[in-house]
Amino acid sequence: MSIEKFMRNAVTGWMTAHDEHSDIVMSTRIRLARNLTGYHFPIAFTEEDAMAVDKAVAGVLLDADDSKYTYTKVADLPELERQVLVEKHLISPHLANPDRQGAVILSEDETISVMVNEEDHIRIQCIYPGLQLEDAYNQANEVDDHLEKELPYAFDEDFGYLTSCPSNTGTGMRASVMMHLPALTMTKQIDRIIPAISRLGMVVRGSYGEGSEAPGNVYQVSNQTTLGKTEQEILVDLGNITSRLIAHERNSRELLLAKSRVALENRLFRSLGTISYARLLPSGEAARCLSDVRLGIDIGIIEDIDMSILNELMIFMQPGFLQQYADVELSQEERDIFRAKLFRERLHAERTSASAEKSSEE
Amino acid sequence: MICENCKERPASVIITQESVVGSVERHLCDKCAFHTQTFHFDPNQEPLSIQQFLSHWFSGADPFQAQQQARGESQPGLECPSCGLTFQKFLDIGKFGCATCYDTFREKLPHVLRKLHNGHSIHGGKVPVSFNEMYAVKKKIEEIRVKMKVAIEAEHFEEAAALRDEANTLKQHLAQGGGTSDVD
Numbered sequence: 001m002s003i004e005k006f007m008r009n010a011v012t013g014w015m016t017a018h019d020e021h022s023d024i025v026m027s028t029r030i031r032l033a034r035n036l037t038g039y040h041f042p043i044a045f046t047e048e049d050a051m052a053v054d055k056a057v058a059g060v061l062l063d064a065d066d067s068k069y070t071y072t073k074v075a076d077l078p079e080l081e082r083q084v085l086v087e088k089h090l091i092s093p094h095l096a097n098p099d100r101q102g103a104v105i106l107s108e109d110e111t112i113s114v115m116v117n118e119e120d121h122i123r124i125q126c127i128y129p130g131l132q133l134e135d136a137y138n139q140a141n142e143v144d145d146h147l148e149k150e151l152p153y154a155f156d157e158d159f160g161y162l163t164s165c166p167s168n169t170g171t172g173m174r175a176s177v178m179m180h181l182p183a184l185t186m187t188k189q190i191d192r193i194i195p196a197i198s199r200l201g202m203v204v205r206g207s208y209g210e211g212s213e214a215p216g217n218v219y220q221v222s223n224q225t226t227l228g229k230t231e232q233e234i235l236v237d238l239g240n241i242t243s244r245l246i247a248h249e250r251n252s253r254e255l256l257l258a259k260s261r262v263a264l265e266n267r268l269f270r271s272l273g274t275i276s277y278a279r280l281l282p283s284g285e286a287a288r289c290l291s292d293v294r295l296g297i298d299i300g301i302i303e304d305i306d307m308s309i310l311n312e313l314m315i316f317m318q319p320g321f322l323q324q325y326a327d328v329e330l331s332q333e334e335r336d337i338f339r340a341k342l343f344r345e346r347l348h349a350e351r352t353s354a355s356a357e358k359s360s361e362e
Numbered sequence: 363m364i365c366e367n368c369k370e371r372p373a374s375v376i377i378t379q380e381s382v383v384g385s386v387e388r389h390l391c392d393k394c395a396f397h398t399q400t401f402h403f404d405p406n407q408e409p410l411s412i413q414q415f416l417s418h419w420f421s422g423a424d425p426f427q428a429q430q431q432a433r434g435e436s437q438p439g440l441e442c443p444s445c446g447l448t449f450q451k452f453l454d455i456g457k458f459g460c461a462t463c464y465d466t467f468r469e470k471l472p473h474v475l476r477k478l479h480n481g482h483s484i485h486g487g488k489v490p491v492s493f494n495e496m497y498a499v500k501k502k503i504e505e506i507r508v509k510m511k512v513a514i515e516a517e518h519f520e521e522a523a524a525l526r527d528e529a530n531t532l533k534q535h536l537a538q539g540g541g542t543s544d545v546d
């Protein structure tokens with residue numbers, strides 16, 4: 001398969017953002033945790049419970065002539081495809097375990113993903129490109145209403161939606177925005193900001209997993225608490241923090257440009273050189289360089305690369321995608337070689353065609 | 363690391379199990395931890411996950427348990443009738459086993475939830491439509507009861523009887539978990 005076609009097929013809706021903040025906010029995600037009454041939570045339930053829950057949820061979403069959903073039992077997928085779903089953020093690493101009796105119900109454009117029998121019976125997830133908290137919530141809420149009409153939810157007057165983990169009790173909602181914050185990271189301001197944000201009931205972490213280190217300077221900001229506030233209040237609070245982070249990031253970028261332009265240019269172009277010509281590209285280095293080049297494009301230092309290529313490469317540099325494209329299992333060193341090759345091809349192809357377009361316009 | 367017990371799922375909980383030969387560290391998945399009998403956590407584990415957070419904050423220093431022991435009651439009283447989870451175990455694994463757990467531990471939960479949710483323990487967000495409808499019926503019944511009391515005091519017994527019938531119909535409705543066509 002040609003790389004262009006592979007990427008077209010594999011890129012999902014949320015990976016292509018085009019709004020005013022899309023240079024900094026990459027995507028918005030809303031997740032609602034729900035459980036049915038009458039069955040133990042997945043941590044304690046039997047295989048029969050698992051099957052009954054699965055059947056009930058799938059029944060509601062798939063049982064319409066115009067259903068836009070497809071159902072996939074996670075255990076039926078080969079390991080590599082499960083990994084790719086995780087890397088696309090469509091299922092959690094937890095659900096990817098084939099022993100879990102888990103399933104995922106995906107909308108056609110993959111903006112809606114309903115995980116069945118993850119930590120809770122139902123996890124509705126909507127991912128939108130850029131900063132779209134309201135839209136993503138409305139979409140998730142619609143799916144929630146649809147399910148609730150047919151299924152008995154576990155709900156309590158005092159505690160709200162009853163979830164397996166007490167950290168989700170209440171709204172069951174986790175709203176998060178993925179942000180690219182290279183200037184705040186370079187200037188070390190992020191170290192001061194993260195604790196300040198956590199005092200506001202929000203949490204900042206690296207975008208892939210729980211660790212605090214952020215590969216590629218991509219951070220996920222989300223609400224920590226789910227109890228006591230309405231969904232709208234949580235979204236407004238998160239939106240405000242996001243706006244402030246955007247403003248901080250923009251300020252830092254300007255400051256960097258004003259104070260140390262040459263050093264910055266040097267760093268960003270060196271990174272561009274690395275991803276354009278390297279023969280071995282470990283994922284950490286690839287993420288760091290992509291972040292630099294992305295920043296270079298955002299602030300107008302690097303001009304002849306399309307941002308969407310960078311978004312794609314950020315996704316495709318991950319092990320699952322790489323191996324799926326290579327169509328063979330790769331050792332770590334083989335992956336580093338293959339990643340370097342992929343980057344060279346992609347960037348080179350793009351830059352020749354960009355300059356070809358330019359010269360044909362002249 | 364893989365769970366030592368089932369050797370299938372990834373280990374997500376590290377527990378220190380006391381035995382005759384001393385303490386043994388075991389790495390278990392959520393599910394096996396849920397079904398394991400007795401253990402306690404090593405609070406020095408990093409990073410601080412929910413279960414470690416809970417056991418750190420509440421285990422040992424659980425004020426409820428301390429009260430019970432002070433009154434000479436035998437240890438842990440509450441056990442979920444549906445899934446068998448005890449409150450102590452809830453603190454250890456940091457997860458509920460079923461919706462009934464919330465009812466079982468209702469008294470103790472605000473204390474725990476406030477720690478996790480910036481001081482909040484009462485839900486303020488979305489309410490499912492079906493629950494709203496049920497709630498409306500309950501409220502209607504309460505209103506009717508008040509009117510009934512007034513009617514009886516005024517010795518309007520016929521009106522009181524009519525109101526009683528109305529309330530009974532609504533109660534039957536609730537018992538059937540059903541609709542709300544006669545509620546405005």
Ligand SMILES: [Zn+2]
Binds near residue numbers: 371395
């Ligand atoms: Zn296990």
Ligand SMILES: [Zn+2]
Binds near residue numbers: 445459461
């Ligand atoms: Zn229970």
